[in-house]
Amino acid sequence: MKYVVITAVGEDRTGIVSELSDEILKDGGNIEDSRMAVLGGAFSLVMLVAGEQRSIDTMLKQIPAMERKLGLTMVVRKTKPKPHKDPLIPYRVDIVSMDHPGIVHDVANFFHAKDINIEDMSTATYAAAHTGTPIFSMHLTIAVHADASIGELRHEFQEFCDELNLDASMEPAALAAP
Numbered sequence: 001m002k003y004v005v006i007t008a009v010g011e012d013r014t015g016i017v018s019e020l021s022d023e024i025l026k027d028g029g030n031i032e033d034s035r036m037a038v039l040g041g042a043f044s045l046v047m048l049v050a051g052e053q054r055s056i057d058t059m060l061k062q063i064p065a066m067e068r069k070l071g072l073t074m075v076v077r078k079t080k081p082k083p084h085k086d087p088l089i090p091y092r093v094d095i096v097s098m099d100h101p102g103i104v105h106d107v108a109n110f111f112h113a114k115d116i117n118i119e120d121m122s123t124a125t126y127a128a129a130h131t132g133t134p135i136f137s138m139h140l141t142i143a144v145h146a147d148a149s150i151g152e153l154r155h156e157f158q159e160f161c162d163e164l165n166l167d168a169s170m171e172p173a174a175l176a177a178p
Helices: 016-026 053-070 103-113 150-164
Strands: 002-011 030-039 042-051 072-079 088-098 117-127 134-145 167-172
Touching (some): 016 030, 150 167
Antiparallel strands (some): 002 072, 030 042, 117 134
């Protein structure tokens, strides 16, 4: 099997996921993993597509036509299946705070300094009920080395969050709410 990561961005409209997945399928590709969001008025998608070499080659030749037909800007990058190096344990991190610049940067730096990879991330802002105060929420899945001291990591993370006035939780991903 061969793999490509496709990113697609364009103006949001009804049916775009159906049309794009149809194009991938008709060229013999299989969408194995994907993330989609509407950000402002823009549709955005990242997906991992797998297929036989011939199918992937056919699909890659069709990208310019797909862009025109679907009104998307697409970027394609060849990749391989994710390597499994060290034993890692997935943890779910949820953060809520009054919104202010730099939260994503600070949280990413905290985990980077501990050699912990962020595997999945989503963020949003919304107005608090009654007051309208801008609230920031962040949901992460991180990959913690199996030999890491979880107690020490939790303690350091809680101190970090307290310093930045962030409400946060960190739980094993299997136990965390979706």
